[in-house]
Amino acid sequence: MRRPINKPIACVVLGLVTGCAAVTPNGSEEYPAQKALIGKTRQELIACAGTPVSERAGEERTAVMDYYREASQLEESFPGSKSSFAKVHHGCRATIVLDQDRVAGVRYESDPSSYQDEDHCEEIFDRCVDP
Amino acid sequence: MPRKTTFSAHCIPACLLTGFVLVAGTWGGGRDAHALEKYGRPLPEFEKSDGDTSKQGFDESLIAGYFLAAAFVSNPTFAARPDNTGLVGMRYMAHLETDLYKKYLTAYTDQNFFSDREKGWIILTEWDQTYGMTGTVDHWSWRAQYERDAPLDKSGLIQAYADGLVNYRVRSHEDWSWWQKTFPKNTLTAYAGLGWLYYNQTYFARPDNTGRALFRYVGHVDLNLYKQQVVFYGDFNMFTDRTASNVVRPSELDWILGIAVRWQDYEVSFYREQDMPLDRGGLIQEYWAVQLRYAFDVQKQAR
Numbered sequence: 001m002r003r004p005i006n007k008p009i010a011c012v013v014l015g016l017v018t019g020c021a022a023v024t025p026n027g028s029e030e031y032p033a034q035k036a037l038i039g040k041t042r043q044e045l046i047a048c049a050g051t052p053v054s055e056r057a058g059e060e061r062t063a064v065m066d067y068y069r070e071a072s073q074l075e076e077s078f079p080g081s082k083s084s085f086a087k088v089h090h091g092c093r094a095t096i097v098l099d100q101d102r103v104a105g106v107r108y109e110s111d112p113s114s115y116q117d118e119d120h121c122e123e124i125f126d127r128c129v130d131p
Numbered sequence: 132m133p134r135k136t137t138f139s140a141h142c143i144p145a146c147l148l149t150g151f152v153l154v155a156g157t158w159g160g161g162r163d164a165h166a167l168e169k170y171g172r173p174l175p176e177f178e179k180s181d182g183d184t185s186k187q188g189f190d191e192s193l194i195a196g197y198f199l200a201a202a203f204v205s206n207p208t209f210a211a212r213p214d215n216t217g218l219v220g221m222r223y224m225a226h227l228e229t230d231l232y233k234k235y236l237t238a239y240t241d242q243n244f245f246s247d248r249e250k251g252w253i254i255l256t257e258w259d260q261t262y263g264m265t266g267t268v269d270h271w272s273w274r275a276q277y278e279r280d281a282p283l284d285k286s287g288l289i290q291a292y293a294d295g296l297v298n299y300r301v302r303s304h305e306d307w308s309w310w311q312k313t314f315p316k317n318t319l320t321a322y323a324g325l326g327w328l329y330y331n332q333t334y335f336a337r338p339d340n341t342g343r344a345l346f347r348y349v350g351h352v353d354l355n356l357y358k359q360q361v362v363f364y365g366d367f368n369m370f371t372d373r374t375a376s377n378v379v380r381p382s383e384l385d386w387i388l389g390i391a392v393r394w395q396d397y398e399v400s401f402y403r404e405q406d407m408p409l410d411r412g413g414l415i416q417e418y419w420a421v422q423l424r425y426a427f428d429v430q431k432q433a434r
Contacts, residue, residue: 073197073426074391074398075359077226078351080366081385081404083241083261083278084226085351087320088300089234112234114269116304117318119358 031118033125037096037103040128045096045103048128058097062104067094068111069120088112092120193429196227196239201422203248209404209418211247211256213280214288215340219418220248223255235266244283256284272298272322278334292334292344296326321352331373336382338406339414342372346379362391364402375410382410398424 037045045065046052052065070091078085090112097105108121201222203209211217228239243259246252263276279291303310303319310319326347328334336342348369353362365388372382389402405417 068430070195070428070430072393072396073195073226073228073428074393074396074424076195077197077228077239078364078366079197079199079224079226079241079422079424080368081387081406082243082259082280083276084239085349085366086228086237086239086265086267086272086274087322087351088267088272089230089237112267112269114305115302 031108031122033122033129034094034106034108036129037106037125040103042098042101042103045098045128049125052096061100063098063101065096065098067096067121067124068092069094069124071117071120088115090115090117090120092118092124094121094124194227194229195426195428196225197424197426198226199224199422199424201420203418203420206248206418208414209406209416211245211249212282212284212287213257213290214282215338215414216287217247217249217256219245220252221246222420222422231264235268237265239263239265247284250284254284256282258283270300272300272324274298277330280334288333288340290334291332292328293330294326294328294347296324296347296349298322298324298349316355316357318355319352320355321350323350324348336370336372336374337408337411337413338383338416339408341413342374342382344370344383345373346371348381360393362393364389364391369409372410380410382408384409396426398422398426400424 040048042063042065049067052067054066056064058064068091071089076087076089078087090110093109093111095107095109096103108118110116110118199222201224203219203222206218206220209219211219223244225242226239228237230237239261240263241259241261243261244255245257245259246254247256250256257280259278259280261276261278263274265274265276266272273296275293275295277291277293279289281289300320300322301307302321303314303317307319326349328344328347331343331345334344336344348371349367351364351366353364355362366386368385369381370383371378371380375382383406385404385406387402387404389400391398391400400422401420402422403417403419405415407415407417
């Protein structure tokens with residue numbers, strides 16, 4: 001005999017789970033690491049984020065550095081009971097503009113653009129946020 | 132006494148999920164992607180960098196994958212061999228993949244092993260091998276794979292098939308603005324799809340090893356509860372029977388519900404699976420498991 005589901009209790013549990021998880025600890029500062037990079041020197045940036053995947057000279061006294069972080073396979077593949085199911089391969093590319101050796105601009109770009117997940121860019125610069 | 136299972140009782144939620152994903156995705160699919168986040172001064176070089184060789188080559192894995200070990204902490208009926216003998220104690224799996232052409236074409240393999248708790252948990256009793264290709268284009272993904280499930284500790288029944296499968300994906304942050312406004316930190320990702328086992332030598336259509344599978348209907352949902360570090364997930368997989376009078380009517384439903392906690396390259400998950408017949412009574416295979424997964428990814432160097 002099937003046990004009937006208690007619908008009011010199920011709704012309350014779902015609401016609590018999603019409601020509690022929706023709390024935003026950082027308020028409006030959605031990407032604290034992205035903000036924290038502004039003004040850092042090239043040396044400080046490399047010290048906390050590591051070597052970029054590419055670096056090139058820009059106009060005048062500017063330089064452009066690219067970082068990339070691919071999402072973990074934990075997000076990109078589901079291990080079903082007999083075989084895996086592939087999910088979307090995705091990542092985030094961070095482009096940093098240095099002006100006179102200091103970070104003047106930071107851009108996050110999800111890849112592919114149809115799969116927004118800029119948190120992976122934040123992961124690159126986790127260690128750049130002052131405690 | 133075997134539990135009687137009806138199509139209407141178990142198929143309706145799965146069919147509703149499939150329909151919901153497809154309809155909702157089509158309805159919201161035309162919405163533009165979000166604007167990029169910017170801080171600091173404009174990035175003129177970036178704006179014109181499409182096609183710039185400096186952008187290419189970041190996102191290609193040389194080889195990536197994961198290893199997992201799962202303990203079936205409670206397993207009354209989930210069999211440890213393709214002939215439905217034994218009861219699984221442990222599961223071990225290796226998944227390897229490589230991007231052949233960006234995200235459009237990826238080759239992968241799964242090597243999956245089971246042990247029998249009735250033979251001391253250690254000796255491996257089943258080896259499931261999968262070889263396939265997969266890819267993604269926008270909201271769509273596809274795959275073609277060959278799977279062969281064989282006993283390891285003795286000779287016996289081998290189940291094998293080749294299939295093709297197409298999925299359509301929706302994601303709350305791109306496709307449902309109302310979800311993003313309500314739950315800005317809780318991404319919901321779901322896909323649903325249809326597969327065809329175009330080659331099927333011996334892959335059964337029910338958990339009691341009857342019939343032969345023809346089509347499969349799949350669906351999956353991930354609810355990100357906290358920064359992709361706590362994820363609730365659900366998965367279903369249905370087969371139809373090519374020997375039945377109605378070859379599109381599902382004959383088996385396999386469902387999984389679980390919760391995963393991730394830290395760096397590790398994941399611990401706790402989940403339940405139940406494989407049940409839909410068009411008649413019969414054997415239901417089910418278990419509860421705790422699983423540890425370790426992922427790795429070796430990136431190609433930027434060109």
